[in-house]
Amino acid sequence: MKREITICVNSRNETLAIDDAVTLLEVLRDRLQLWSVRESCGVGACGSCTVLLDGRPVSSCLLLAARCAGQEITTLEGLGDGQSLHPIQQAFVSERALQCAYCTPGFVLSVKALLNEIPNPSDDEIREYLSGNLCRCAGYAEIMRAVRSAQEKSTR
Amino acid sequence: MANLSVVGQSVYRTDANPKITGRALHVGNIEMPGMLHVAVLRSPYPHARIRRIDKAKAEALGGVAVVLTGAEIAKMPGVDAHFGPAFRDQPILAVEKVCYAGDPVVAVAAVDKRTAEDALQLVEVDYEPLPAVFDVLEAVKPEAPLVHEQHRPAKAFADLAHMKAGRQSNICYHFKLRTGDVDKAFAEADRIFEDTFSSPPAQHMPMEPHVALVYLDEHERLNVWTSSQSPSYVRTELSATFGIPMNRIRVRVPYIGGGYGAKLYAKLEPLVTALALITRKPVRYALTREEEFLTITKHKVVSRIKTAIKNGAITARKCEVFWDTGAYAEIGPRIGHKSGYTSAGPYRIPNVWIDSYCVYTNRVPAGAFRGFGVPQVIWAYDSQTDIIARALGADPVEFRLRPALDEGERFATGTIVRSFGVKEAIRRAAQAIEWSKPAAPQTGTKRRGKGIAAGVKAVLTPSISGAIVILNADGTANVLSSTVEMGQGSETTLGQIVAEELGLTVDRIHIVQPDTDVTPYDTITAGSRSTYHMGNAVRMAAGKIKTELCEIVAAKLEVAPDDLEERGMTIGEIFLAKFGSLGTTLAAEAVCQPTAAHMDPETGQSEKCTEYWFPSATAVEVEVDTETGRLQVLQLISVGDTGTAINPRHCEQQLLGAAVMHLGLTLFEEMVFDEGQLVNGSLLDYQIATIKDMPQAFRPIVVEVAHEGGPFGAKGAGETGALTVAPAIANAIEDAVGVRIRDLPITPEKILRALAETSGAGALEGWKR
Numbered sequence: 001m002k003r004e005i006t007i008c009v010n011s012r013n014e015t016l017a018i019d020d021a022v023t024l025l026e027v028l029r030d031r032l033q034l035w036s037v038r039e040s041c042g043v044g045a046c047g048s049c050t051v052l053l054d055g056r057p058v059s060s061c062l063l064l065a066a067r068c069a070g071q072e073i074t075t076l077e078g079l080g081d082g083q084s085l086h087p088i089q090q091a092f093v094s095e096r097a098l099q100c101a102y103c104t105p106g107f108v109l110s111v112k113a114l115l116n117e118i119p120n121p122s123d124d125e126i127r128e129y130l131s132g133n134l135c136r137c138a139g140y141a142e143i144m145r146a147v148r149s150a151q152e153k154s155t156r
Numbered sequence: 157m158a159n160l161s162v163v164g165q166s167v168y169r170t171d172a173n174p175k176i177t178g179r180a181l182h183v184g185n186i187e188m189p190g191m192l193h194v195a196v197l198r199s200p201y202p203h204a205r206i207r208r209i210d211k212a213k214a215e216a217l218g219g220v221a222v223v224l225t226g227a228e229i230a231k232m233p234g235v236d237a238h239f240g241p242a243f244r245d246q247p248i249l250a251v252e253k254v255c256y257a258g259d260p261v262v263a264v265a266a267v268d269k270r271t272a273e274d275a276l277q278l279v280e281v282d283y284e285p286l287p288a289v290f291d292v293l294e295a296v297k298p299e300a301p302l303v304h305e306q307h308r309p310a311k312a313f314a315d316l317a318h319m320k321a322g323r324q325s326n327i328c329y330h331f332k333l334r335t336g337d338v339d340k341a342f343a344e345a346d347r348i349f350e351d352t353f354s355s356p357p358a359q360h361m362p363m364e365p366h367v368a369l370v371y372l373d374e375h376e377r378l379n380v381w382t383s384s385q386s387p388s389y390v391r392t393e394l395s396a397t398f399g400i401p402m403n404r405i406r407v408r409v410p411y412i413g414g415g416y417g418a419k420l421y422a423k424l425e426p427l428v429t430a431l432a433l434i435t436r437k438p439v440r441y442a443l444t445r446e447e448e449f450l451t452i453t454k455h456k457v458v459s460r461i462k463t464a465i466k467n468g469a470i471t472a473r474k475c476e477v478f479w480d481t482g483a484y485a486e487i488g489p490r491i492g493h494k495s496g497y498t499s500a501g502p503y504r505i506p507n508v509w510i511d512s513y514c515v516y517t518n519r520v521p522a523g524a525f526r527g528f529g530v531p532q533v534i535w536a537y538d539s540q541t542d543i544i545a546r547a548l549g550a551d552p553v554e555f556r557l558r559p560a561l562d563e564g565e566r567f568a569t570g571t572i573v574r575s576f577g578v579k580e581a582i583r584r585a586a587q588a589i590e591w592s593k594p595a596a597p598q599t600g601t602k603r604r605g606k607g608i609a610a611g612v613k614a615v616l617t618p619s620i621s622g623a624i625v626i627l628n629a630d631g632t633a634n635v636l637s638s639t640v641e642m643g644q645g646s647e648t649t650l651g652q653i654v655a656e657e658l659g660l661t662v663d664r665i666h667i668v669q670p671d672t673d674v675t676p677y678d679t680i681t682a683g684s685r686s687t688y689h690m691g692n693a694v695r696m697a698a699g700k701i702k703t704e705l706c707e708i709v710a711a712k713l714e715v716a717p718d719d720l721e722e723r724g725m726t727i728g729e730i731f732l733a734k735f736g737s738l739g740t741t742l743a744a745e746a747v748c749q750p751t752a753a754h755m756d757p758e759t760g761q762s763e764k765c766t767e768y769w770f771p772s773a774t775a776v777e778v779e780v781d782t783e784t785g786r787l788q789v790l791q792l793i794s795v796g797d798t799g800t801a802i803n804p805r806h807c808e809q810q811l812l813g814a815a816v817m818h819l820g821l822t823l824f825e826e827m828v829f830d831e832g833q834l835v836n837g838s839l840l841d842y843q844i845a846t847i848k849d850m851p852q853a854f855r856p857i858v859v860e861v862a863h864e865g866g867p868f869g870a871k872g873a874g875e876t877g878a879l880t881v882a883p884a885i886a887n888a889i890e891d892a893v894g895v896r897i898r899d900l901p902i903t904p905e906k907i908l909r910a911l912a913e914t915s916g917a918g919a920l921e922g923w924k925r
Binding site: 033035036038039040041042043045046048075076077085089092093094096098099100101102103104105108126127128130131132133134135136137138139140141142143144 | 168169172173175176177178179180182184185187360361362363364365411412413414415416444445446642643644645805806809812813814815816817838839840844845846847848850854
């Protein structure tokens, strides 16, 4: 069944006619061309398609778009002011926490949610929070450092 | 090296901006008008004859452009229905029979993915199951069912020119190495050690699954966008398969989301090309993760290794290595050869006998995987080296250092080794883990131990990298190279080399992404070869431009080029002097093409089997819970001889990334098959290392033994950290709890079972089977 929904994506209201079976991932990529949102495992196990739904990280490959009506969605494209990099993005670059970077958008958004939720996380809390995001280049040591660096920037 | 300003500096990644903003182009982002999407029906049988395919209903479904079978491809005029880098054994779609559960049988191209998937439901295939073989040791027996009735060699690579047409055997390649008199040494030995080690098939798991997009342009030329590690090879393969002249095929590769070997050679491109040629529309095929599991794997390997000891030293080693290459040979023969000849280790052993067999089975094809088979052979030889050291009461570090080859000594192939920092790697690893200090005392049920392992990989030789450097009048440069940026940082490394050579800053260098219309031939982006081979090519090309610049300046100033010294001109002035205009460019091309000497097919002896070596050592400290079998890696030190580090931080990053990846492979990764059916083919059932698996103390050590032939002395770093992780952990487990694990992955169940077998402890009875 088709229905019309309005979702707020990166601070812009989008009204779309969508099929009930369509996932949020499909809407963000195929309809809105937000290419930072990436499908990898299709079963919500890798975090590559992570977006923020009302500030909370979700796997957009598992979420039906129809369920998101009226909610606020942030993708990597919506981070920062459009001019310069967000402090978390800066931290990922300066700590070299990206290689192939296919997983990077999901990680950056998860780190944003983490630091909103737990402003001073312990190492174990960082590891626990980010364990749903997979990086096969395995830049985990650098990602840990990027979290710390972003945290310092935000508390300064 | 003196006076270097960019090389040796840990400059930031030059591709950081498009990647951190998510704007990096991937094949999955390219939309074309009228583009069709693909779904593929795969065989449910591991081995079966195709009796009949009924696709009429699928063809009638609205939105379906074509429903294609292998028999139809075989009838396309001038088309070879089979492809492959070593043997042309892999059908674009199964013709007559299927060889593994997951083998592509029917492809649909339709207006969208869902329509294509719906159409597959309407296809009926009638199969006649055939006897199948799943175990590599069963497959080598004469009575085993044959996966292929005949083997047809491909001719794409010089190093695979010795592949022979074969039949009536599942062994598609057999490498032999014979040096000294192994039988005599075993007869005279004080002690003989015999062990069998195995490692399972596993997944590369690039976060971006394979994707390819093919269309015909306004000249009817074939245009291919693909997430490939080998654009030059894809063009060659499509030309050979479809009979299309090479200049009518354009292969482009944007940034790819990881490769690790999975994206080498041809994968989706032949099928998507067939669909595009038939429909005359743009066609894109993106694998699902589940299909990724059914496309390519790491080789399962069984290694039998027998070692003779006389007066405390290793006098002979006999290795039998069985590579389960699955239903299609893929690059298995190259792995069986290049990794096979290193199977006895980087040690001074006077008598060596190696048989390395590449074997077909009815399972998912196996191919290159970060380390190219060397982690599997080191798993065997350096686990056994440790077993021997402990049995002889020798210190495992000293026991390795004594026979470890020195610069100028002969490897088992007869090749003299150079730039061979294996001893240095072992020493540095031992020092970093504080080898001489015992592990922390036990607490409760927890036991700690330390382990070390060493090994060496040889770079693929011969191979070829070509590059063109174009200097612009404003002092910027474009570099044309077919090396694929897949996360390893090649754009940054190559940029540093060109910047150094031309006296520019890195931000003035642009690396053009692979495009076979403009970027010269490169064998593959793999095997830790790009820094050396492409690095040399871009350096030589830039060097030619530098020479020309000097000549122009010297002519203008009327001095000899060597006497320029402090006198000079800006690049703009030089261009004006030569061309009288600033809109011009200076370009130069260079090719790096190291050669290998002939290798005797009966003895594996060669004056030069490889251009250079990657010594590796890993040291770990582990904690084993004897009650649960749970293992924690507390410390991991990854040491690699990378040659001169062009970008030290990025070398360290490669060591650690490879180490964590192989930590997962060591501790839990395994593709589990039941009668040829993959049981855990999704990321819900197959686990890879997460951030929680990273050891608390985790350190890279870059050993820089400069190579005389490398650009500024560099070799490479992509795989070194992968090589020695597994045996280091197994060795530490024996140190901690006295049990030896010989089969990867090292799960808690295996540790508990081994503990139960050695102690016979009542509490562990339940674990015995």
